[in-house]
Amino acid sequence: MTAQTETLFDNAAWPQAAPRLSVLIPFKGDDPLPLLAALALEPCAAEIVILDDGSDDPALAAEVEATTRLLPLPARFVRLARNEGRSKGRNRLVSHARGDAFLFLDSDMLPDDPRFLRRWLELVETSDPPVAFGGFSLKQVEPRPEQALHRAMAAHSDCLDAATRALHPEKHVFTSNLLVRRDVFDAEAFDEGFAGWGWEDVEWGMRVARRWPILHIENPATHLGLDNARTMAAKYEQSAANFARVVAAHPAVVAAYPSYRVAKALKRAPLRRLWRPILKQYALAEAAPLASRALAMRLYRAALYAEAV
Incomplete structure:
Protein backbone atom coordinates (compact mmCIF):
# COMPACT_ATOMS: atom_id res chain seq x y z
CA MET A 1 0.00 0.00 0.00
CA THR A 2 1.27 3.48 -0.93
CA ALA A 3 -0.75 6.64 -0.45
CA GLN A 4 -4.44 5.99 0.18
CA THR A 5 -5.28 6.84 -3.42
CA GLU A 6 -3.59 3.75 -4.86
CA THR A 7 -2.96 0.10 -4.07
CA LEU A 8 -0.03 -1.72 -5.69
CA PHE A 9 0.44 -5.38 -6.57
CA ASP A 10 3.74 -6.62 -8.09
CA ASN A 11 4.31 -10.06 -9.55
CA ALA A 12 7.34 -12.17 -8.71
CA ALA A 13 9.32 -10.96 -11.74
CA TRP A 14 8.93 -7.25 -10.92
CA PRO A 15 11.49 -6.54 -8.14
CA GLN A 16 14.67 -7.67 -9.93
CA ALA A 17 13.79 -6.58 -13.48
CA ALA A 18 15.73 -3.95 -15.45
CA PRO A 19 13.40 -3.39 -18.43
CA ARG A 20 14.26 -1.47 -21.57
CA LEU A 21 10.60 -0.80 -22.37
CA SER A 22 7.67 -0.03 -20.04
CA VAL A 23 4.24 -0.96 -21.42
CA LEU A 24 1.67 1.36 -19.80
CA ILE A 25 -2.00 0.33 -19.85
CA PRO A 26 -4.82 2.28 -18.17
CA PHE A 27 -8.36 0.95 -17.98
CA LYS A 28 -11.74 2.06 -16.73
CA GLY A 29 -14.69 -0.06 -17.75
CA ASP A 30 -12.89 -1.90 -20.54
CA ASP A 31 -11.59 -5.42 -19.92
CA PRO A 32 -7.76 -5.48 -20.27
CA LEU A 33 -7.44 -9.26 -19.91
CA PRO A 34 -7.30 -10.11 -23.67
CA LEU A 35 -4.47 -7.58 -24.12
CA LEU A 36 -2.56 -8.94 -21.12
CA ALA A 37 -2.97 -12.49 -22.44
CA ALA A 38 -1.54 -11.43 -25.82
CA LEU A 39 1.44 -9.64 -24.26
CA ALA A 40 2.14 -12.70 -22.11
CA LEU A 41 3.07 -14.58 -25.28
CA GLU A 42 6.07 -12.26 -25.88
CA PRO A 43 8.76 -12.69 -23.22
CA CYS A 44 11.21 -9.84 -23.83
CA ALA A 45 12.99 -6.94 -22.12
CA ALA A 46 9.76 -5.19 -21.25
CA GLU A 47 7.66 -4.64 -18.14
CA ILE A 48 3.93 -3.99 -17.82
CA VAL A 49 2.30 -1.38 -15.61
CA ILE A 50 -1.48 -1.57 -15.62
CA LEU A 51 -3.70 1.03 -13.97
CA ASP A 52 -7.28 0.59 -12.82
CA ASP A 53 -8.40 4.23 -12.98
CA GLY A 54 -11.21 3.98 -10.46
CA SER A 55 -13.32 1.35 -12.22
CA ASP A 56 -15.06 0.36 -8.97
CA ASP A 57 -15.33 -3.23 -10.22
CA PRO A 58 -13.90 -5.56 -7.54
CA ALA A 59 -14.45 -8.69 -9.64
CA LEU A 60 -12.50 -7.32 -12.62
CA ALA A 61 -9.77 -5.98 -10.32
CA ALA A 62 -9.40 -9.45 -8.78
CA GLU A 63 -9.06 -10.99 -12.25
CA VAL A 64 -6.45 -8.42 -13.28
CA GLU A 65 -4.48 -9.05 -10.09
CA ALA A 66 -4.60 -12.82 -10.65
CA THR A 67 -3.49 -12.38 -14.27
CA THR A 68 -0.68 -10.04 -13.20
CA ARG A 69 0.57 -12.69 -10.81
CA LEU A 70 0.91 -15.20 -13.66
CA LEU A 71 2.47 -12.94 -16.30
CA PRO A 72 5.98 -13.99 -17.39
CA LEU A 73 6.88 -10.33 -17.90
CA PRO A 74 7.58 -8.15 -14.86
CA ALA A 75 4.26 -6.51 -14.01
CA ARG A 76 2.77 -4.03 -11.55
CA PHE A 77 -0.96 -3.53 -11.05
CA VAL A 78 -1.93 -0.07 -9.76
CA ARG A 79 -5.48 0.24 -8.49
CA LEU A 80 -6.94 3.70 -7.80
CA ALA A 81 -9.74 4.30 -5.34
CA ARG A 82 -11.22 7.01 -7.56
CA ASN A 83 -11.02 8.02 -11.20
CA GLU A 84 -8.29 10.53 -12.09
CA GLY A 85 -8.97 10.91 -15.81
CA ARG A 86 -7.11 10.11 -18.99
CA SER A 87 -4.22 12.58 -18.69
CA LYS A 88 -3.53 12.30 -14.97
CA GLY A 89 -3.88 8.53 -15.05
CA ARG A 90 -1.27 8.19 -17.80
CA ASN A 91 1.06 10.57 -16.00
CA ARG A 92 0.66 8.36 -12.92
CA LEU A 93 1.52 5.28 -14.98
CA VAL A 94 4.80 6.92 -16.00
CA SER A 95 5.66 7.51 -12.34
CA HIS A 96 5.79 3.71 -11.90
CA ALA A 97 7.71 2.97 -15.12
CA ARG A 98 11.38 1.98 -15.03
CA GLY A 99 12.21 1.65 -18.72
CA ASP A 100 13.96 4.24 -20.87
CA ALA A 101 11.05 4.13 -23.31
CA PHE A 102 7.30 3.97 -22.68
CA LEU A 103 4.71 2.23 -24.82
CA PHE A 104 1.22 3.57 -24.12
CA LEU A 105 -1.43 1.00 -25.02
CA ASP A 106 -5.15 1.41 -24.51
CA SER A 107 -6.71 -1.53 -22.71
CA ASP A 108 -9.09 -2.29 -25.60
CA MET A 109 -6.25 -2.88 -28.07
CA LEU A 110 -4.90 -6.21 -29.32
CA PRO A 111 -1.57 -6.55 -31.18
CA ASP A 112 -1.84 -7.57 -34.83
CA ASP A 113 1.65 -9.09 -35.00
CA PRO A 114 2.95 -11.89 -32.73
CA ARG A 115 6.25 -9.94 -32.58
CA PHE A 116 4.51 -6.70 -31.60
CA LEU A 117 6.59 -5.91 -28.48
CA ARG A 118 9.80 -7.22 -30.01
CA ARG A 119 9.32 -4.94 -33.02
CA TRP A 120 8.97 -1.97 -30.67
CA LEU A 121 12.07 -3.07 -28.77
CA GLU A 122 14.04 -3.45 -32.02
CA LEU A 123 13.10 0.11 -32.94
CA VAL A 124 14.25 1.37 -29.53
CA GLU A 125 17.53 -0.51 -29.85
CA THR A 126 18.28 0.55 -33.42
CA SER A 127 17.15 4.18 -33.57
CA ASP A 128 15.66 5.14 -30.17
CA PRO A 129 13.15 7.65 -31.63
CA PRO A 130 11.79 10.42 -29.40
CA VAL A 131 8.19 9.51 -30.34
CA ALA A 132 6.69 6.86 -32.61
CA PHE A 133 3.15 5.78 -33.37
CA GLY A 134 2.45 2.27 -34.62
CA GLY A 135 -1.04 2.75 -35.98
CA PHE A 136 -4.18 0.78 -35.36
CA SER A 137 -6.56 -1.39 -37.28
CA LEU A 138 -9.88 -3.21 -37.11
CA LYS A 139 -8.50 -6.55 -38.32
CA GLN A 140 -9.51 -8.57 -35.28
CA VAL A 141 -12.91 -6.97 -34.58
CA GLU A 142 -15.96 -9.05 -35.39
CA PRO A 143 -18.46 -6.82 -37.26
CA ARG A 144 -21.57 -5.99 -35.24
CA PRO A 145 -24.55 -4.02 -36.55
CA GLU A 146 -24.66 -1.65 -33.59
CA GLN A 147 -20.98 -0.73 -34.17
CA ALA A 148 -21.25 -0.26 -37.93
CA LEU A 149 -21.09 3.54 -37.80
CA HIS A 150 -17.99 3.65 -35.61
CA ARG A 151 -16.36 0.98 -37.76
CA ALA A 152 -16.99 2.95 -40.95
CA MET A 153 -15.75 6.24 -39.50
CA ALA A 154 -12.66 4.68 -37.92
CA ALA A 155 -11.74 2.86 -41.14
CA HIS A 156 -11.97 6.16 -43.03
CA SER A 157 -10.06 8.48 -40.70
CA ASP A 158 -8.09 6.45 -38.13
CA CYS A 159 -6.88 3.20 -39.72
CA LEU A 160 -4.29 4.90 -41.88
CA ASP A 161 -0.94 3.63 -43.13
CA ALA A 162 2.28 5.15 -41.83
CA ALA A 163 2.93 7.20 -44.96
CA THR A 164 -0.47 8.88 -44.72
CA ARG A 165 -0.13 9.52 -40.99
CA ALA A 166 3.32 11.04 -41.55
CA LEU A 167 1.80 13.84 -43.66
CA HIS A 168 0.42 15.34 -40.44
CA PRO A 169 2.50 13.57 -37.80
CA GLU A 170 1.23 15.44 -34.73
CA LYS A 171 -2.42 14.92 -35.69
CA HIS A 172 -2.15 11.13 -35.68
CA VAL A 173 -0.73 10.69 -32.19
CA PHE A 174 -2.98 8.55 -30.01
CA THR A 175 -2.21 6.77 -26.76
CA SER A 176 -3.69 3.61 -28.26
CA ASN A 177 -0.22 2.52 -29.51
CA LEU A 178 2.34 5.22 -28.77
CA LEU A 179 6.07 4.94 -28.02
CA VAL A 180 7.70 7.80 -26.08
CA ARG A 181 11.30 8.15 -24.93
CA ARG A 182 11.70 8.93 -21.23
CA ASP A 183 13.49 12.26 -21.67
CA VAL A 184 10.73 13.49 -23.99
CA PHE A 185 8.02 12.67 -21.50
CA ASP A 186 10.04 14.22 -18.67
CA ALA A 187 9.93 17.46 -20.65
CA GLU A 188 6.34 17.16 -21.93
CA ALA A 189 3.78 15.26 -19.85
CA PHE A 190 0.06 15.06 -20.60
CA ASP A 191 -1.90 18.22 -19.75
CA GLU A 192 -4.02 17.38 -16.70
CA GLY A 193 -6.34 20.28 -17.45
CA PHE A 194 -8.21 18.08 -19.92
CA ALA A 195 -11.35 16.45 -18.57
CA GLY A 196 -13.56 13.73 -19.98
CA TRP A 197 -12.89 12.21 -23.38
CA GLY A 198 -10.79 13.38 -26.29
CA TRP A 199 -7.93 15.50 -27.62
CA GLU A 200 -5.46 15.23 -24.73
CA ASP A 201 -3.13 12.96 -26.73
CA VAL A 202 -3.37 15.02 -29.94
CA GLU A 203 -2.62 18.21 -27.97
CA TRP A 204 0.39 16.46 -26.44
CA GLY A 205 1.53 15.58 -29.96
CA MET A 206 1.27 19.22 -31.00
CA ARG A 207 3.54 20.31 -28.14
CA VAL A 208 6.05 17.55 -28.72
CA ALA A 209 6.21 18.18 -32.49
CA ARG A 210 7.63 21.65 -31.82
CA ARG A 211 10.76 20.06 -30.35
CA TRP A 212 11.11 16.50 -31.64
CA PRO A 213 10.28 14.54 -34.79
CA ILE A 214 7.35 12.11 -34.59
CA LEU A 215 7.95 8.84 -36.40
CA HIS A 216 5.10 6.81 -37.89
CA ILE A 217 5.65 3.09 -38.46
CA GLU A 218 3.67 -0.01 -39.35
CA ASN A 219 3.25 -1.96 -36.09
CA PRO A 220 -0.50 -1.76 -35.61
CA ALA A 221 -2.86 -3.09 -32.98
CA THR A 222 -6.57 -3.70 -33.37
CA HIS A 223 -9.00 -1.37 -31.62
CA LEU A 224 -11.48 -3.81 -30.10
CA GLY A 225 -13.57 -1.20 -28.27
CA LEU A 226 -15.84 0.12 -31.00
Whole structure:
Protein backbone atom coordinates (compact mmCIF):
# COMPACT_ATOMS: atom_id res chain seq x y z
CA MET A 1 0.00 0.00 0.00
CA THR A 2 1.27 3.48 -0.93
CA ALA A 3 -0.75 6.64 -0.45
CA GLN A 4 -4.44 5.99 0.18
CA THR A 5 -5.28 6.84 -3.42
CA GLU A 6 -3.59 3.75 -4.86
CA THR A 7 -2.96 0.10 -4.07
CA LEU A 8 -0.03 -1.72 -5.69
CA PHE A 9 0.44 -5.38 -6.57
CA ASP A 10 3.74 -6.62 -8.09
CA ASN A 11 4.31 -10.06 -9.55
CA ALA A 12 7.34 -12.17 -8.71
CA ALA A 13 9.32 -10.96 -11.74
CA TRP A 14 8.93 -7.25 -10.92
CA PRO A 15 11.49 -6.54 -8.14
CA GLN A 16 14.67 -7.67 -9.93
CA ALA A 17 13.79 -6.58 -13.48
CA ALA A 18 15.73 -3.95 -15.45
CA PRO A 19 13.40 -3.39 -18.43
CA ARG A 20 14.26 -1.47 -21.57
CA LEU A 21 10.60 -0.80 -22.37
CA SER A 22 7.67 -0.03 -20.04
CA VAL A 23 4.24 -0.96 -21.42
CA LEU A 24 1.67 1.36 -19.80
CA ILE A 25 -2.00 0.33 -19.85
CA PRO A 26 -4.82 2.28 -18.17
CA PHE A 27 -8.36 0.95 -17.98
CA LYS A 28 -11.74 2.06 -16.73
CA GLY A 29 -14.69 -0.06 -17.75
CA ASP A 30 -12.89 -1.90 -20.54
CA ASP A 31 -11.59 -5.42 -19.92
CA PRO A 32 -7.76 -5.48 -20.27
CA LEU A 33 -7.44 -9.26 -19.91
CA PRO A 34 -7.30 -10.11 -23.67
CA LEU A 35 -4.47 -7.58 -24.12
CA LEU A 36 -2.56 -8.94 -21.12
CA ALA A 37 -2.97 -12.49 -22.44
CA ALA A 38 -1.54 -11.43 -25.82
CA LEU A 39 1.44 -9.64 -24.26
CA ALA A 40 2.14 -12.70 -22.11
CA LEU A 41 3.07 -14.58 -25.28
CA GLU A 42 6.07 -12.26 -25.88
CA PRO A 43 8.76 -12.69 -23.22
CA CYS A 44 11.21 -9.84 -23.83
CA ALA A 45 12.99 -6.94 -22.12
CA ALA A 46 9.76 -5.19 -21.25
CA GLU A 47 7.66 -4.64 -18.14
CA ILE A 48 3.93 -3.99 -17.82
CA VAL A 49 2.30 -1.38 -15.61
CA ILE A 50 -1.48 -1.57 -15.62
CA LEU A 51 -3.70 1.03 -13.97
CA ASP A 52 -7.28 0.59 -12.82
CA ASP A 53 -8.40 4.23 -12.98
CA GLY A 54 -11.21 3.98 -10.46
CA SER A 55 -13.32 1.35 -12.22
CA ASP A 56 -15.06 0.36 -8.97
CA ASP A 57 -15.33 -3.23 -10.22
CA PRO A 58 -13.90 -5.56 -7.54
CA ALA A 59 -14.45 -8.69 -9.64
CA LEU A 60 -12.50 -7.32 -12.62
CA ALA A 61 -9.77 -5.98 -10.32
CA ALA A 62 -9.40 -9.45 -8.78
CA GLU A 63 -9.06 -10.99 -12.25
CA VAL A 64 -6.45 -8.42 -13.28
CA GLU A 65 -4.48 -9.05 -10.09
CA ALA A 66 -4.60 -12.82 -10.65
CA THR A 67 -3.49 -12.38 -14.27
CA THR A 68 -0.68 -10.04 -13.20
CA ARG A 69 0.57 -12.69 -10.81
CA LEU A 70 0.91 -15.20 -13.66
CA LEU A 71 2.47 -12.94 -16.30
CA PRO A 72 5.98 -13.99 -17.39
CA LEU A 73 6.88 -10.33 -17.90
CA PRO A 74 7.58 -8.15 -14.86
CA ALA A 75 4.26 -6.51 -14.01
CA ARG A 76 2.77 -4.03 -11.55
CA PHE A 77 -0.96 -3.53 -11.05
CA VAL A 78 -1.93 -0.07 -9.76
CA ARG A 79 -5.48 0.24 -8.49
CA LEU A 80 -6.94 3.70 -7.80
CA ALA A 81 -9.74 4.30 -5.34
CA ARG A 82 -11.22 7.01 -7.56
CA ASN A 83 -11.02 8.02 -11.20
CA GLU A 84 -8.29 10.53 -12.09
CA GLY A 85 -8.97 10.91 -15.81
CA ARG A 86 -7.11 10.11 -18.99
CA SER A 87 -4.22 12.58 -18.69
CA LYS A 88 -3.53 12.30 -14.97
CA GLY A 89 -3.88 8.53 -15.05
CA ARG A 90 -1.27 8.19 -17.80
CA ASN A 91 1.06 10.57 -16.00
CA ARG A 92 0.66 8.36 -12.92
CA LEU A 93 1.52 5.28 -14.98
CA VAL A 94 4.80 6.92 -16.00
CA SER A 95 5.66 7.51 -12.34
CA HIS A 96 5.79 3.71 -11.90
CA ALA A 97 7.71 2.97 -15.12
CA ARG A 98 11.38 1.98 -15.03
CA GLY A 99 12.21 1.65 -18.72
CA ASP A 100 13.96 4.24 -20.87
CA ALA A 101 11.05 4.13 -23.31
CA PHE A 102 7.30 3.97 -22.68
CA LEU A 103 4.71 2.23 -24.82
CA PHE A 104 1.22 3.57 -24.12
CA LEU A 105 -1.43 1.00 -25.02
CA ASP A 106 -5.15 1.41 -24.51
CA SER A 107 -6.71 -1.53 -22.71
CA ASP A 108 -9.09 -2.29 -25.60
CA MET A 109 -6.25 -2.88 -28.07
CA LEU A 110 -4.90 -6.21 -29.32
CA PRO A 111 -1.57 -6.55 -31.18
CA ASP A 112 -1.84 -7.57 -34.83
CA ASP A 113 1.65 -9.09 -35.00
CA PRO A 114 2.95 -11.89 -32.73
CA ARG A 115 6.25 -9.94 -32.58
CA PHE A 116 4.51 -6.70 -31.60
CA LEU A 117 6.59 -5.91 -28.48
CA ARG A 118 9.80 -7.22 -30.01
CA ARG A 119 9.32 -4.94 -33.02
CA TRP A 120 8.97 -1.97 -30.67
CA LEU A 121 12.07 -3.07 -28.77
CA GLU A 122 14.04 -3.45 -32.02
CA LEU A 123 13.10 0.11 -32.94
CA VAL A 124 14.25 1.37 -29.53
CA GLU A 125 17.53 -0.51 -29.85
CA THR A 126 18.28 0.55 -33.42
CA SER A 127 17.15 4.18 -33.57
CA ASP A 128 15.66 5.14 -30.17
CA PRO A 129 13.15 7.65 -31.63
CA PRO A 130 11.79 10.42 -29.40
CA VAL A 131 8.19 9.51 -30.34
CA ALA A 132 6.69 6.86 -32.61
CA PHE A 133 3.15 5.78 -33.37
CA GLY A 134 2.45 2.27 -34.62
CA GLY A 135 -1.04 2.75 -35.98
CA PHE A 136 -4.18 0.78 -35.36
CA SER A 137 -6.56 -1.39 -37.28
CA LEU A 138 -9.88 -3.21 -37.11
CA LYS A 139 -8.50 -6.55 -38.32
CA GLN A 140 -9.51 -8.57 -35.28
CA VAL A 141 -12.91 -6.97 -34.58
CA GLU A 142 -15.96 -9.05 -35.39
CA PRO A 143 -18.46 -6.82 -37.26
CA ARG A 144 -21.57 -5.99 -35.24
CA PRO A 145 -24.55 -4.02 -36.55
CA GLU A 146 -24.66 -1.65 -33.59
CA GLN A 147 -20.98 -0.73 -34.17
CA ALA A 148 -21.25 -0.26 -37.93
CA LEU A 149 -21.09 3.54 -37.80
CA HIS A 150 -17.99 3.65 -35.61
CA ARG A 151 -16.36 0.98 -37.76
CA ALA A 152 -16.99 2.95 -40.95
CA MET A 153 -15.75 6.24 -39.50
CA ALA A 154 -12.66 4.68 -37.92
CA ALA A 155 -11.74 2.86 -41.14
CA HIS A 156 -11.97 6.16 -43.03
CA SER A 157 -10.06 8.48 -40.70
CA ASP A 158 -8.09 6.45 -38.13
CA CYS A 159 -6.88 3.20 -39.72
CA LEU A 160 -4.29 4.90 -41.88
CA ASP A 161 -0.94 3.63 -43.13
CA ALA A 162 2.28 5.15 -41.83
CA ALA A 163 2.93 7.20 -44.96
CA THR A 164 -0.47 8.88 -44.72
CA ARG A 165 -0.13 9.52 -40.99
CA ALA A 166 3.32 11.04 -41.55
CA LEU A 167 1.80 13.84 -43.66
CA HIS A 168 0.42 15.34 -40.44
CA PRO A 169 2.50 13.57 -37.80
CA GLU A 170 1.23 15.44 -34.73
CA LYS A 171 -2.42 14.92 -35.69
CA HIS A 172 -2.15 11.13 -35.68
CA VAL A 173 -0.73 10.69 -32.19
CA PHE A 174 -2.98 8.55 -30.01
CA THR A 175 -2.21 6.77 -26.76
CA SER A 176 -3.69 3.61 -28.26
CA ASN A 177 -0.22 2.52 -29.51
CA LEU A 178 2.34 5.22 -28.77
CA LEU A 179 6.07 4.94 -28.02
CA VAL A 180 7.70 7.80 -26.08
CA ARG A 181 11.30 8.15 -24.93
CA ARG A 182 11.70 8.93 -21.23
CA ASP A 183 13.49 12.26 -21.67
CA VAL A 184 10.73 13.49 -23.99
CA PHE A 185 8.02 12.67 -21.50
CA ASP A 186 10.04 14.22 -18.67
CA ALA A 187 9.93 17.46 -20.65
CA GLU A 188 6.34 17.16 -21.93
CA ALA A 189 3.78 15.26 -19.85
CA PHE A 190 0.06 15.06 -20.60
CA ASP A 191 -1.90 18.22 -19.75
CA GLU A 192 -4.02 17.38 -16.70
CA GLY A 193 -6.34 20.28 -17.45
CA PHE A 194 -8.21 18.08 -19.92
CA ALA A 195 -11.35 16.45 -18.57
CA GLY A 196 -13.56 13.73 -19.98
CA TRP A 197 -12.89 12.21 -23.38
CA GLY A 198 -10.79 13.38 -26.29
CA TRP A 199 -7.93 15.50 -27.62
CA GLU A 200 -5.46 15.23 -24.73
CA ASP A 201 -3.13 12.96 -26.73
CA VAL A 202 -3.37 15.02 -29.94
CA GLU A 203 -2.62 18.21 -27.97
CA TRP A 204 0.39 16.46 -26.44
CA GLY A 205 1.53 15.58 -29.96
CA MET A 206 1.27 19.22 -31.00
CA ARG A 207 3.54 20.31 -28.14
CA VAL A 208 6.05 17.55 -28.72
CA ALA A 209 6.21 18.18 -32.49
CA ARG A 210 7.63 21.65 -31.82
CA ARG A 211 10.76 20.06 -30.35
CA TRP A 212 11.11 16.50 -31.64
CA PRO A 213 10.28 14.54 -34.79
CA ILE A 214 7.35 12.11 -34.59
CA LEU A 215 7.95 8.84 -36.40
CA HIS A 216 5.10 6.81 -37.89
CA ILE A 217 5.65 3.09 -38.46
CA GLU A 218 3.67 -0.01 -39.35
CA ASN A 219 3.25 -1.96 -36.09
CA PRO A 220 -0.50 -1.76 -35.61
CA ALA A 221 -2.86 -3.09 -32.98
CA THR A 222 -6.57 -3.70 -33.37
CA HIS A 223 -9.00 -1.37 -31.62
CA LEU A 224 -11.48 -3.81 -30.10
CA GLY A 225 -13.57 -1.20 -28.27
CA LEU A 226 -15.84 0.12 -31.00
CA ASP A 227 -18.84 2.07 -29.70
CA ASN A 228 -22.46 2.21 -30.71
CA ALA A 229 -23.65 5.45 -32.27
CA ARG A 230 -25.21 6.83 -29.09
CA THR A 231 -21.97 6.37 -27.15
CA MET A 232 -20.03 8.02 -29.97
CA ALA A 233 -22.30 11.06 -29.84
CA ALA A 234 -21.93 11.28 -26.07
CA LYS A 235 -18.13 11.23 -26.38
CA TYR A 236 -18.20 13.98 -28.98
CA GLU A 237 -20.37 16.03 -26.64
CA GLN A 238 -17.81 15.53 -23.87
CA SER A 239 -14.93 16.44 -26.17
CA ALA A 240 -16.15 19.90 -27.19
CA ALA A 241 -14.58 21.61 -24.16
CA ASN A 242 -11.31 19.78 -24.80
CA PHE A 243 -11.37 20.89 -28.43
CA ALA A 244 -11.75 24.47 -27.23
CA ARG A 245 -8.68 24.00 -25.03
CA VAL A 246 -6.66 22.79 -28.02
CA VAL A 247 -7.83 25.69 -30.20
CA ALA A 248 -6.77 28.17 -27.51
CA ALA A 249 -3.32 26.57 -27.10
CA HIS A 250 -2.52 25.78 -30.76
CA PRO A 251 -4.64 27.99 -33.04
CA ALA A 252 -2.29 27.89 -36.04
CA VAL A 253 -2.02 24.09 -36.01
CA VAL A 254 -5.73 23.43 -35.51
CA ALA A 255 -6.67 25.91 -38.23
CA ALA A 256 -5.36 23.45 -40.83
CA TYR A 257 -7.61 20.60 -39.65
CA PRO A 258 -10.79 19.83 -41.61
CA SER A 259 -12.76 19.52 -38.36
CA TYR A 260 -11.82 23.10 -37.49
CA ARG A 261 -12.66 24.47 -40.94
CA VAL A 262 -16.07 22.80 -40.96
CA ALA A 263 -16.78 23.99 -37.42
CA LYS A 264 -15.82 27.52 -38.44
CA ALA A 265 -18.20 27.36 -41.40
CA LEU A 266 -21.06 25.98 -39.29
CA LYS A 267 -20.55 28.72 -36.72
CA ARG A 268 -21.93 31.16 -39.28
CA ALA A 269 -25.00 29.01 -39.97
CA PRO A 270 -28.21 30.33 -38.39
CA LEU A 271 -30.38 28.38 -35.94
CA ARG A 272 -27.56 25.92 -35.21
CA ARG A 273 -29.03 24.76 -31.93
CA LEU A 274 -32.29 23.90 -33.66
CA TRP A 275 -30.91 21.72 -36.47
CA ARG A 276 -27.96 20.22 -34.61
CA PRO A 277 -30.16 17.67 -32.75
CA ILE A 278 -31.62 16.60 -36.10
CA LEU A 279 -28.14 15.65 -37.31
CA LYS A 280 -27.67 13.57 -34.18
CA GLN A 281 -30.97 11.77 -34.57
CA TYR A 282 -30.20 10.90 -38.19
CA ALA A 283 -26.75 9.60 -37.24
CA LEU A 284 -28.39 7.36 -34.63
CA ALA A 285 -30.92 5.96 -37.11
CA GLU A 286 -29.63 2.46 -37.88
CA ALA A 287 -32.03 2.05 -40.82
CA ALA A 288 -30.49 5.00 -42.68
CA PRO A 289 -27.67 4.48 -45.23
CA LEU A 290 -24.34 4.13 -43.46
CA ALA A 291 -22.46 6.71 -45.54
CA SER A 292 -25.04 9.42 -44.87
CA ARG A 293 -25.12 8.52 -41.16
CA ALA A 294 -21.35 8.96 -41.02
CA LEU A 295 -21.64 12.34 -42.70
CA ALA A 296 -24.36 13.38 -40.25
CA MET A 297 -22.22 12.32 -37.28
CA ARG A 298 -19.22 14.25 -38.57
CA LEU A 299 -21.39 17.33 -39.09
CA TYR A 300 -22.89 16.90 -35.62
CA ARG A 301 -19.39 16.83 -34.14
CA ALA A 302 -18.42 19.92 -36.12
CA ALA A 303 -21.59 21.71 -34.98
CA LEU A 304 -20.63 20.97 -31.37
CA TYR A 305 -17.11 22.25 -32.02
CA ALA A 306 -18.53 25.41 -33.62
CA GLU A 307 -19.18 26.65 -30.09
CA ALA A 308 -15.40 26.63 -29.50
CA VAL A 309 -14.10 28.38 -32.63
